[in-house]
Amino acid sequence: MALIEINQNFGESSEYLFLFVLTILVAWILLVIFSYRTYGYKKTIRFFLPMILASLFVESAGVAYGRYYYPNYLLYISLVGGSVPIIIAIGWSVNLFLFIHMGQFFVEKFYKTTNLLQVILISIVGGGLGICLDLITDPIAHHNNWWIWNQSTSGISFYDVPLTNFRGWFIFILYMSVLTLLIDRSRYSENRKLLISLFSISIVGAAILVTQFFFMGSV
Amino acid sequence: MLLTLLIDLIKYRNIINYVLHLFLLPMENMPLILSIGFASIFITILICLKSKKTKIDKTPILDSGRVSILKFNTNVFFLVYLFLLIMMCIIGILSEFYEIVLAGGSIALIPLIIMILFMYKKW
Numbered sequence: 001m002a003l004i005e006i007n008q009n010f011g012e013s014s015e016y017l018f019l020f021v022l023t024i025l026v027a028w029i030l031l032v033i034f035s036y037r038t039y040g041y042k043k044t045i046r047f048f049l050p051m052i053l054a055s056l057f058v059e060s061a062g063v064a065y066g067r068y069y070y071p072n073y074l075l076y077i078s079l080v081g082g083s084v085p086i087i088i089a090i091g092w093s094v095n096l097f098l099f100i101h102m103g104q105f106f107v108e109k110f111y112k113t114t115n116l117l118q119v120i121l122i123s124i125v126g127g128g129l130g131i132c133l134d135l136i137t138d139p140i141a142h143h144n145n146w147w148i149w150n151q152s153t154s155g156i157s158f159y160d161v162p163l164t165n166f167r168g169w170f171i172f173i174l175y176m177s178v179l180t181l182l183i184d185r186s187r188y189s190e191n192r193k194l195l196i197s198l199f200s201i202s203i204v205g206a207a208i209l210v211t212q213f214f215f216m217g218s219v
Numbered sequence: 220m221l222l223t224l225l226i227d228l229i230k231y232r233n234i235i236n237y238v239l240h241l242f243l244l245p246m247e248n249m250p251l252i253l254s255i256g257f258a259s260i261f262i263t264i265l266i267c268l269k270s271k272k273t274k275i276d277k278t279p280i281l282d283s284g285r286v287s288i289l290k291f292n293t294n295v296f297f298l299v300y301l302f303l304l305i306m307m308c309i310i311g312i313l314s315e316f317y318e319i320v321l322a323g324g325s326i327a328l329i330p331l332i333i334m335i336l337f338m339y340k341k342w
Contacts, residue, residue: 015313015314016310016313016314019306019309019310020306020310023302023303023306023307026302027299027302027303030295030299030302031295031299034284034295038282039282094299098296098299098300100281101281101282101284101296102296102297102300102330102334104280104281105283105284105294105296105334105337106333106334106337109337114280129300129330132326132327132329132330133300133303133304133307133327135322135323135326135327136304136307136308136311136319136320136323136324136326136327137303137307137323139316139319139323140307140310140311140314140316140319140323143314143316143319144310144314159318159319159322159323184281186272187272187273188270188272188273189270189273192266192270195262195266196263196266196267199259199260199262199263199266200259200260200263
C-alpha cells in the first residue's frame, strides 16, 4: 500500500462531499490566517501541524482496524495501513485550535489562575465542545457516505454512529489540548517549543492513542 | 499465561513479529513509522534535557479572539463554530435528514448560546 494515494473518482457515491471539504478548508484557512496574524508562524505551526500528524496516525489505525473507512475523497495518506483523506486531518487541526480557544473562553469566566488545573479544565471543556459539534457532523457524514461505520461495530449508537466515537473525540481533543497547552506554557524558547511539539505530540501522542484504540476498543 | 505467551512468541518467530501481530494491522509502512517514532522520542528527550529554560514574566495566554466587524464586537471562534454549524445544517437539510438537524443541531447550538450570554451580558 502506497504512502500517498490519489483517488480519481472524487465524490462519486457521496452526497455533498465537495461542500463538506469546502467547509473544512474555509474554516482552516480562516483560523490559520487568524493564528498567523495573532501568534506568528512558529506558534501557528505548533497549533496545527502536530494535530494533523497525530490524527493521521489515529485515523489510519481506525481504518486499518476496519471500524470505518473514507470513500471518494481526492488525496489519501496511509501511515499504519489505513488510508485517510488529508482533509480529515486538516479538519482535526481546525477542531483542536477552535476548541482550545473556546474552552479557554469559557474557563476564564470562572477560573483565571494560569496553572495545571486550568489547562485540564480548558481541555475538558474543549473535549465537550467537540462532542457537541460532532453530534451533528458525524450522523450527517454517515448519512451522506463521507465516512462509513462498519455494520459490525457493536454497542449503542446515535443515528448509526457508535457512542464510542464520541468518547474517542473527547479523549483525543482532551489529550492533544493538554499537551499543546503544556508545551505552550512551558519555559522553553519558541524554537524549542516548536521542535518538542513536532517531535513529541504527533508521534508519542499518536502511539499512545493507537495503543488505547486496540486495548480499550474505542476512538 | 506465560506459556501461551511463549508459544505465541515461538509461533511468530521473534518479538517484533509478535508485537506487530498484536496490533493486527497491515504493516507495510510500520518499519518507517517505528524508526521515525523511536528517533522522535530520542530527539524529544535530547531537546528537553539540553534546552535552557528562559525566564518569562507571564505565562502565555491564548488570544481571546475578539474581533470587530462593522462596528459589531464579536469573537472569531464563535463565528467559525457558527459557520461550521450552519454549513452542517444546510447539508443536513439538503440531504433531507431533518431529524438530525433538529436533534444534533439544537445540542450543537448550546455552546453558542452560552457564548452569547457571556459576551454580551455583564455578570
